[in-house]
Amino acid sequence: MVGENSLYGPLDPALDAGYADAPARMGFFTDTSICIGCKACEVACKEWNLVPDHGLSLLGMSFDNTGALTANSWRHVAFIEQPIPAGQRQSPPFRDTPTGPSSEPATAALAATTAIDTGTIPGADPGGEPESAARMAAGPAMLGMPTSGLPGRQQGREDRKDLRWLMMSDVCKHCTHAACLDVCPTGALFRTEFGTVVVQQDICNGCGYCIPACPYGVIDQRKGDGRAWKCTLCYDRIGDGLTPACAQACPTQSIQYGPLDELRERAEGRVADLRAAGQTTARLYGHDPNDGVGGDGAFFLLLDEPEVYGLPPDPVVTTRDLPDMWKRAGFAALTMLAAAAVAFVGRSA
């Protein structure tokens, strides 16, 4: 049903997509604070969905050799090493050890230039932004200590106080307002009764429009195949009451699957616990129905700013402005006709 929030704002996507009596909206809650970076999610996903391998390339991005979400990697585990104290740690490990400056900013900057052939288009390009990569690795610690700059500036012993190793399993966000779905000209991308967003491979003709439309850079085109691919939240499994492959495999339940409402509740509690335990940087990402995409079907608990994990800090679905866009186009069209009229009326009569 078309409603005022059909393009922006809180919404029950399944109802909006015409499912009269839809089941509860299902989704993922990925708690990065208990992720052990084992990548079982990446493998379990590929095994179930028969996704091709993404190729052999050592990226030097800590233990991340996948690089990004692509048509051939529907789960991607990010690794970030930061020379700062992790909130829970009770004694700084490297205190009194003869350590010099941290290497992380420099290694991250080098890693920013490594190339990957993921067998997809555009896949995962090297960024050419070594400086921002360096700042990612430096971590937010300096905010707390204004005197020190990026680790690496200071010299001498006991420079590295501690080490924090962030790990996060990224996935398609299954947005409430999914730009990829709305711009799809064939209806290949569609909303399921569970509120998830799926590419129908018997329909997709590889027009590629969904790819620049996604504010998270998730969906991607597979070389040779020509079609667009991404996480389906295991549409075939959840239809049969099974758990998606990645969530079932996850050894520590960093990836949790269930009704979105329950997950959001659980997540709020988890953040509170972590904050109480001293993890002041813990925050939720994508859980808010009032955000730019109407809330994500797959949301996260993060320990640092979103962009550090390769996520946009404040994504807004492009179709929010679509009505304005059509209006502007309309003006331009009328202007064309007017211009033509003027041109012909001129002295011809």
Add this chain to the structure above:
Amino acid sequence: MANADCIIIQGSNMAEAHPVGFQWVMEAKLRGARVIHVDPRFTRTSALADTYVPIRAGSDIAFLGGIVRYILENELDFREYVLAYTNASTIVSEDFRDTEDLDGLFSGYDPTTGTYNPRSWQYAGQEGDGARFDTTAERETAGALQHESHGKPVRALSGRDETLQHPRCVYQILKRHYARYTPEMVARTCGVPVEMFEDVARAWTQNSGRERTSALIYSVGWTQHSVGVQYIRTGAIIQLLLGNMGRPGGGILALRGHASIQGSTDVPTLFNLLPGYLPMPQVKHTTFDEWIGGIRHPTQKGFWGNASAYGVSLLKAYWGDAATPDNDFCYDYLPRMTGDHGTYRQVLNMIDGKIKGYFLLGQNPAVGSAHGRAQRLGMANLDWLVVRDLFMIESATFWKRGPEVESGEITPEECRTEVFFLPAASHVEKEGTFTQTQRMLQWREKALDPPGDCRSELWFFYHLGRIIRRKLAASKLPRDRAVLDLAWDYPMHGPQDEPSAEAVLFEINGYDVATRRPLSTFNQLRDDGSTVGGCWIYCGVYADGVNQAARRKPGREQSWVAPEWGWAWPANRRIMYNRASADPEGRPWSERKAYVWWDAEKGEWTGVDVPDFEKNKPPSYRPPPEATGVEALAGDDPFILQGDGKGWLYVPVGLIDGPMPTHYEPVESPVRNPLYGQQANPTRKTYQRPDNPTNPSPPEPHSDVFPYVFSVSRLTEHHTAGGMSRTVKYLAELQPEMFVEVSPELAAERGLTHLDFAHVITARAAIEARVLVTDRLTPLVVEDRVIHQIWLPYHWGGEGLATGDSANDLFGITLDPNVLIQESKVGTCDIRPGRRPTGPELADYVAEYRRLAGLTGDHYPPIITTDALDREHHSDGG
């Protein structure tokens, strides 16, 4: 484990090597447990721990010894538990001399054999028993492996001092032994800052006792050392002193790396063991009785009292009707050990051309074993080699590809080894049981038949035996009787004539010969030949004719102990020695930690687990003086497999390198032992020959040629030698290339750049890898100098999708004297930027390093580096 209040993980990278097991650590953490990780390198385990403590590889005993001292000096031990359940109060012989007196040696050392005479280590009044223990032979035959299930035989009765004040009681001896392991000494030796050490000591002790328990987790980070067994012993001493053994949330958890590595020692494919940890006879055991006599002490307590029944039942299982009381149940058919026949001895014998044929069964020593070069050269000098694997592994193609072929040391045209590659069945294409790391047997159902020529080992060995027996059928040779008399008919099924695994499991379980009724517990085994039992500790897995290992009652439908999932030995007990979870009177130490207890009304032991104790023996039971075996166990002797029913803080007999753990430097170390004049384990097993050089260590000169400490271990994404992961595209791509991790400080010192190539050199080999510069490695101050450590994964080789040099090529061969496990977790090396030389230049390059290190001719590092012995002789008046 989820019930622990504190979890100390040391010598293990659990989150990476055992991710799914790690879920229980995370659960405990969510319940508020403190998780501490002690490791040379910051790993994915450290990332999830509350506290990470960087430590110098190979200095764990110094660290743990420091904890022991902290406990004893501050009297933080769980005294009631210690008094009741350990040998703390036992008085030791007055002849005993400690490392305190002998600069790192214990009394009884014999420089000629490099072993101890443990006579002086015995309990007071039992010195004679030491003589029954031939340490030299014990070392050669890795005798200590039997400790997997029981201590060495000792007599039950011995003097005790319940006040623990007697200067020669175990408690005081322990206190004196560890007196010098002060926090400052720990800092000097391990590079662990004092306050970090004290933080760990505080957490460990404060989370132990009546109300709380701490768990200790280790894995091959501890076992693969020249003093590996003593690492574990030190952990055991701490857990006994703190009363954490046999209690929920406590104990020591050994994480093992292979699906059935526990099973492969229970039902061993090891030269020195027979099923159920019965020792393979030594040549001196000419009769059955001598053999059994070597296992059990005539007056000992405990379940090993019945060793003869276990032995006879095994021989009956092997030779069936041919085994009779008259012929000692075919005891003569058993081969005899005359020394070390271990895998590394074998490899060196191969190089020397003494071995004709070699079977590799799902094993890839060319990559997975220490000193890969020796492994490959050995295989290149065989008559024939049989490789059974899923994939074409490096050990099958050593004659075609590999470093030696590259360097010209092996050329196919001149390599005589005849190689058979037989494709194996995968785990889904055969049925059978795996024994996992907590001794649980789980039955695997068969999903489908193996493809093509692929077959199970069960098929291969059954039919191989069948063919050999057919070929020998006419033989009159006495040596062939053992083969022809073998009980070797198992039902077969399926298109491929697969033998029945259940029939084999039935035989392992054991049955009554007359009725063929399966036995339900090893107490039913007899030594009169009336019972068959293929592996006594597994007796009960087929109780009531039901395959107990195949039980799969969903975990959520039973208690957290889940006794109806699979079957654990012994007798389906999930926590061994769990009698210790109750106090001497049989009451739980605390409600919070209740596990099993004595139910006075019913007159039986009960609880959430199967009591690891005789069901109806009351706590008050005291055995008659003449009693032996099980009967001799008192109602408060929880350690039912130990000779005296107690937990051993001090091991009077059974260990080759001393009754108490002592810090020795790794065989290859950049520093002098800060604690004693004795540098390294004086009883370590060495093979001093030119093709097995050892990097020099202090006090030897030239140790600076190999200035860095290196360690190797696993990644989550790969499995051991990579045969099951580098061949799998979804795993290969996750860690596509061999790499080496270095600290930024070392990178600066050696000019190494992130992602560029570097190569690592030891006296054995030089290998190359891509550099990962990371803060996860940190230099440490040891003995007032900076020690750099580097780390490499050992998964790579020349075959498969992701290929690279093998880290294990860097190691030489030096073994722990107790179990003959090699030291492959720590060594010294040099690292240089750029790729290693190739072809013949590679060999020259390594040779040049040997020359610089003075490793020319046949000079080898001395075993003894203290003059304490001479001094002792003089004091004894020569």
Add this chain to the structure above:
Amino acid sequence: MTAEATNAATPEAAGARPDVADRGLRSYYGRPILKAPVWRHDIPAYLFTGGLAAGSSILAAGADLTGRPAMRRATRLASLAAVGASTYFLIHDLGRPKRFHHMLRVAKPTSPMSVGTWILAVFGPAAGLAAVAEAAPLLPRHGVLGLAGRALPVAGTASGYLAAGVAPALATYTAVLLADTAVPSWHEAYPQLPFVFAGSALASASGVGLLAAPLSQSGPARRLAVIGAAMEVAASHRIETGMGLVSEPYTQGRAGRRLRAARALSVAGAAGAVLGRRNRLVSALSGAALIAAAALTRFGIFDGGVASAKDPKYTVTPQRQRLEQAAAGDHSPT
């Protein structure tokens, strides 16, 4: 690479003092957050031909109305050729060209590409018939064909007007097509983009008129050339300067070069159209310039967007600023 990257890691090279560095851009190993468009040259080419077809039909209708047969003939044929090319480009760009007809499965107002498909479905045949009608004079006077010959001009005129009616939509929806993406420099440009495309559509069509029509008939084309070029230049100027950081990609690299060239050619073309009104050659040259300008504009705009998607800073920085402004009011953690 190594050296420079290492330097880059130090704040000096990052051009950041510590306190600034903290709030400076951060990213995941510098990798893009967005996926750049996978479209090849077909799409910018289509943007151009689509506009050309649209403009031409408008001009053709005007010429028809005001009795300028030569100009009518030229623009109708140009329109058919352009819409033909458009169809080719659209199908050729598909990952699965054989499935192009799946575009007709749905009609989605939320999808500019779907809307465009239906627009083309109407415009194409109409423009085609109008062009075919130009063949009427070639037909024999008598018989069935003769009948057709007499009917065609009427039908041509009718369908010509239909095409002209749809044409403005065809010329401007492509602006929405680009703007309705997460590509920062395209999306932010959505208010101006339709005018850029409308203007250059008119300019390029008048270019055809100037090229093909005799001086006597090309008056309107000249006026339209000036108006169109003016619209195009004015609107692109605002895109290149008015959007802060996300304007940057339009001024740098290939996009910058192409847009600067386009502007020069537009101005020259418009000037030539006016000044060369008595010179066939000058007129033809300015016509060609206007057509080239239109093509370069589309390619330039396209390149600018792609560049903005490939660099995380164009994604993160504006969003950060938005958040900081929002947080300026309340300090509740995000």
Add this chain to the structure above:
Amino acid sequence: MGVRTWLREWPVYRQLTGTDPLGRGAAAMSPRSAQLAARTGTADSMARSVCPFCAVGCGQRVYVKDGRVSQIEGDPDSPISRGRLCPKGSASKNLVTSELRQTKVRYRRPYSTDWEDLELETAMDMIADRIIAARGATWEDVDDEGRPLHRTLGISSLGGATLDNEENYLIKKLFTALGALQIENQARI
């Protein structure tokens, strides 16, 4: 297919007549999506197995369809693993179905530079002959003091840590009867 049904299945028609005017969900659903189901549900058989990698012993469910393994995933019933698997365990299907997996006996004769094919029966027979020969050539009956040895040191074996207990039992039983003492496995490595 009549024009009618064709029309009724045309998403545009469904958009105009149904509950999904924007063509986002119900109207756009394809026939394939409409009857999509998990392939575990349609498997011919399911075997309860155990992960072959490390020693934690995680439960696995192995699904077979048309004589091929169609899926391997964690067994939620297992109290050890609760249905979870690490990346290696999760890659088990790839392990058993890998194109690199060897399914034919390969034979390399002495001094040869390459592999050749060999029948399984022949290979078994050749290996049996070699064992008997090696055993005969290296048999030790007694030591120099006349004490029984009853063994051969001419044959070695390494492996077992990834094998079943039943397999290890037969290996030890046969080798022991043959007097082949030098049986070792990963436990010592």
